[in-house]
Amino acid sequence: DQQVKQNSPSLSVQEGRISILNCDYTNSMFDYFLWYKKYPAEGPTFLISISSIKDKNEDGRFTVFLNKSAKHLSLHIVPSQPGDSAVYFCAANTGGFKTIFGAGTRLFVKA
């Protein structure tokens, strides 16, 4: 039962351009959505979150957009930097403790 889906296993972007990572979900009860970044041999690191009552949240180069009617969210990174190369996980929860993660998208930022 895959409630959070990241359909693109990988994405390649030129340095300085925008990276757009997409995520779809099926559970309309989700209250919060989060993005995590993971480097090899390390644990995931929390990046940014958004409440279901908002449609946009921005933090520096990172912006998350939420489209509730489409059950879709996206993470925009602009400008992309080589250090952004990592696996990005989309996650969601219903306001409680059980966070559901997607399978991840591997981002490559080429210099």
Add this chain to the structure above:
Amino acid sequence: NAGVMQNPRHLVRRRGQEARLRCSPMKGHSHVYWYRQLPEEGLKFMVYLQKENIIDESGMPKERFSAEFPKEGPSILRIQQVVRGDSAAYFCASSPRDSPVYGYTFGSGTRLTVV
């Protein structure tokens, strides 16, 4: 503040042995979560604990797996009679409260290999 500490980083066990994975949450964090990542897959929720209590273990296999978070000491994820399918990266995370907005702090994981 050393963050979430997991040990060992790598653990090799033969089929049928026991695996013990340890997690020390960040100082001041009383909520601990265990996740498992199988190769090429995302993180799967296993169990959520607060001090001395298991709050939700719905993601944990009913047999061979157990978790605890005692009053003193680290949280332990225990896998008895390991099988090859248990090979995975096991991540522990902690948070100061049950607040989804701020995200969890994850440890670096324990990579379990069953041979």
